[in-house]
Amino acid sequence: MDYATLLQILDSTIRLGIPLLLACLAGLYSERAGIFDIGLEGKMLMAAMSSATVAALTGSVWIGLAAGIAGSMLFALVHGLASITFRGNQLIAGVALNFVASGITVLIAQSIFGQGGRTAPLAGDARFLPIDLPFAEALQGVPVLGPLYYEVISGHSALVYVAILLVPITWFVLYRTRYGLRLRAVGENPASVDTAGVSVVRLRYSAVMITGVLCGLAGAYLACGLQAGFGREMTAGRGYIALAALIFAKWRPWQALGATMLFGFFQALALRPDVVEAVAQVKVPVPALDALPYILTVVVLAGLVGKAIPPRAGGEPYVKER
Amino acid sequence: MADTVAAIELKGISKSFGPVQANRDINILVPKGTIHGIIGENGAGKSTLMSILYGFYKADAGDIFINGKLTPIPDSQSAIRAGIGMVFQHFKLVQNFTVLENVILGVEDGPLLKSSMSKARKVLADLSREYELDVNPDALIEDLSVGHQQRVEILKALYRQAEILILDEPTGVLTPDEADHLFRILKGLRDQGKTIILITHKLREIMETTDNVSVMRRGTMVGNVKTSETSPEQLAELMVGRKVLLQIDKQPATPGEVMLKIENLRVRDIAGVERLKGISLEIRKGEILGIAGVAGNGQSELLGALGGIQNATGSVTYKGAALPLSGKGADGRTRRDIGIGHIPEDRQVLGLIMDFAAWEDMAFGYHYLPKYQKNAFTMDNEAIKADTAAKMATYDVRPPIATLAAKSFSGGNQQKIVVAREIEADPDVLLIGQPTRGVDIGAIEFIHKEIIAMRDAGKAILLVSVELDEILSLSDRIAVMFDGQIMGFKDPKTTNERELGLLMAGVSGEAGK
DSSP, rough: OHHHHHHHHHHHHHHHHHHHHHHHHHHHHHHHHTTTTHHHHHHHHHHHHHHHHHHHSSOHHEEEEEHHHHHHHHHHHHHHHIIISSOOOOHHHHHHHHHHHHHHHHHHHHHOBBBBBBOOOGGGGSSSSEETTTTTTTTGGGHHHHIHHHHISSEHHHHHHHHHHHHHHHHHHHHHHHHHHHHHHHHHHHHHHHHHTTHHHHHHHHHHHHHHHHHHHHHHHHHISSSSOOOOOTTTTTHHHHHHHHHHHTTTTHHHHHHHHHHHHHHHHHHHHHHHHHHHHSSHHHHHHHHHHHHHHHHHHHBBBBBBOTTTTTTOOOOOOO | OOOOOOEEEEEEEEEEEETTEEEEEEEEEEEEEEEEEEEOOOSHHHHHHHHTTTSOOOOOOSEEEETTOOOOOOHHHHHHHHTTTEEEESSSOOOSSSSHHHHHHTTTTSSSSSSHHHHHHHHHHHHHHHHTTOOOTSSSSGOOOHHHHHHHHHHHHHTTSSEEEESSSTTSSSOOOHHHHHHHHHHHHHHTTOEEEEEEEEHHHHHHHHHHEEEEEEEEEEEEGGGGGOHHHHHHHHHHSSOOOOOOOOOOOOOSSSSEEEEEEEEEEETOOOEEEEEEEETTTEEEEEEEEESSSSHHHHHHHTTTOOOOOOEETTTEEEEOOOTTTSSSSHHHTTTTTEOOIIIIIIIIOTBBBHHHHTTTTTSSGGGGSSSOOBBBBHHHHHHHHHHHHHHTSOOOTTBBGGGGHHHHHHHHHHHHHHHHHHHSSEEEETTTTTTHHHHHHHHHHHHHHHHHHEEEEEEEEEEEEHHHHHEEEEEETTEEEEEEEOOOTOHHHHHHHHTTTTTOSSOOO
């Protein structure tokens, strides 16, 4: 494998890893607050559809992004109602939302565009355009690092850089702010927050809504950045892979970056079976590469790479005990 | 010390949960700078009343006055503002947070943590010095002992500048030494002018620590007295509403042959940690061997291994034959078949199926016995119900309704169902775990009498309890467990709480066998 091929693969790693990263951080806020969210997939799908639809209709990707976030937050609100206000089963609520998203996105897209459940293809300002970082062009000549900067690091859309910035921001919020302290506490022992005079319900809703915003970014990036429009089931299980990455990262932000980029790398490899074959000297079936994130997650869950302990109050609605 | 201002005055507090009236027209007056005890049986409404005072529940009626001023407390935030701090029976701490993080949670100074943390660190250092409340501010809660975790709860309240401190059953999880330390801290706080409310069901703590005491029974306040002018007997009578025997009337034991001989018994938990590190003991016919110890020092594993619900290694001889400790024959049913009965520690998890009716629970575990079968395929439910009705009458289970779900009975009556089932099966060896945990005084008296009666009928009894009073009054011999080992054997007639307490804390007077 030559250097150019490696750069290509790393470039797709970032492109494919970013939606995973956004979804993974989304899940991190919710789950750290004690609300398990298997509905990341549905929220991303909803965001992808609404952003692509509005971007196609208005011609502006930014209005599309706002619509995507709104669509995802609507689903997050329903998840919050079901699991916080009505104390329902969080997993069932999430699965139900995934089913609803899978149907309703195609229904809306079909009724607006009549193109078999797809939105109209996006072009120009209706898509996220790549941003060239400063001196990318000029530094191209520098050996090794120049092409790396030009090919891999520069030339992505704004959301990519936002997503990566969100990693240190999330770390800071989680470990250095009052909000983060309360968020972690409510996911570990909501009674401790309640007796400290802080509203468990409000805190958990805020976390779930942040999840909505981040899933909105992820979905909009998929439909208006990675691809040029919405298509049926276009999230293709990314919500579940993001959950797997969240477990792999043990619910920590920097590790989430590592896990999603690793999983993005696997996805990039799956797109280039020829390269894999050349390097490994054997024919590796593509489905085996697709399965790698899940296999790794099972390995982590089995406790082979340290223990993955989820937030202790996760999955349980908070009821004041008598 | 005797200030005329009332730190707390409650007037006409009432609260009901659905049909259950937990508090009915409660009036109470707590003078500033005193330790005020609130005593009552389980379910008497003590915790509910204090939760109302802390804003955890809203009262249906009534007024709260703090320092003479009417102060509505709709939520915990208002309670904290009014200077009330609460140490709950089950600590409200975040296990994987540091002490410091737990202390500032909810009272951070600003959106960023840094300044709150350094301020809290200073305040904590001062408080520790002032009140013997030493604890490492950077330690994780999960690494602290229960006694230290409790100190963190007290520090939390003091950090919030609480002038009134409520402690709900604070000594249930402490060794006698830790409890003494706690009471020293409380007296120190009182002498600094703080007001302390101590909720407990232990008469001894009330007598030793409090200035005044209020007694609750079935949701009402039945007495307010000065501690110096009352006696344990009078308090017990107020609590239960009738005379209660606090001392158990029992004859000396007449131990017979060895029924159960345990040698080098070892148990590992799922994580591979050794929980029982080579226990050796004997239990004879007609004696009660009491196992004392702080919860979590291997007592549960001992019961589990003997009861056939946990794998173990080592050797156990029962009636002269080896008892299988894992694999075939090491299960609860086989144990019961050969005459080893088990009243498990946690009645709600191991003792009963909470959603089953009392008659179903009364047969469960023995449901396969021929007397409960109609024919080869159907059980004789009528026979079970008749049997249950008879047992409920004998054991005074209230209400005596066989079709009521187990979860609808009070803790004491649930326990009576388990006790009735296991004792009436007439085992030769009876393993008993925490027979009176969460059980009210009246029922305790009854269960204790039944246990003595079993002994006098020549049964061998292993009694595990974290209540030292219970161990001391029931046992004919006492073994103290610490960290999966037996620290020593003691004679209840010659030992005392102090000596047992040291052994329970792992301080060995002699080489532990």
